[in-house]
Amino acid sequence: MKIHIIAVGKIKENYINNGINFYLKKLRPYCEIEIREVEEEKAPQNLSEKEKEEILRKEGERILSKIKKGSFVVSLAIEGKEIDSYKFSQFIKATFQSGYREMTFVIGGSLGLWENIKKQSHLNLSFSKMTFPHQLMRLILLEQLYLAFDGKNHL
Template identity: 50%
Template sequence: MRIKIITVGKLKEKYLKDGIEEYVKRLNRFTKMELIELADEKTPDKASPAENDRILNKEAERILSKIHDREYVIALAIEGKQLASEDFSQLLADTMVKGYSDITFIIGGSLGLHQVVKKRANLLVSFGLLTLPHQLMRLVLVEQIYRAFMIQQGSPYHK
């Protein structure tokens, strides 16, 4: 199984990079991880809805260019399905059983994701109604992927 995480925007904070690197290292025994950072568009203050849509569309083009037809795509979106960690673990296991060897997660930029990306996704998932910076969400996602594998192993990591 391969897991790819596509994110919009550069990660600059060292403490977040260090945390992500630690979980990616731990995940190496379960899966091959690929992290793809895409450029974000600069959003002017008080941008019009049309300007926001143009920005989201440009980011969507970049995102979709990194996705192949046979990947199972999970987009993180506030309106998505909320899952307990055990259910998230089961989702990853079930996806493999269904014949997908590649799972791709997408984290949008500050404006979220364009509808075309959400339509391409096989599933929309929400990590709750709280608004988190997309940089922090990367760390949360990688930790939850690690937790999912530990749950599947019956590890005491998930208590």
């Protein structure tokens, strides 16, 4: 089992990096996991809708270039499907049992995720209707993956 996380931007806060490293270490016995970062576009203060779409497109094209063919792609999007931790663990198990060897989770930048990425994903997943900083979503995702693999949610 291999899990890829493709995320826009670099982590700037040490406490988030520490948490990410903590969960990466805990996940390594269960799966091969890697995080790939793509460059975040600089956004001016008062963006027009056209400027926002252009930024999302540029970031999205970078993301697409990192997705491996044959990987099951899950985009994290606030408007995606909400599931609890138990169903998340069952979903991961079912995905790998169905023949996929790799899963790719995509986390957009501060402006969100390009629509084309969401349309091409196998699943758009929401962890909450609340808005979280995109950098923090990496840590939240890793924690949920650990819960899924650790057996607390019966994976």
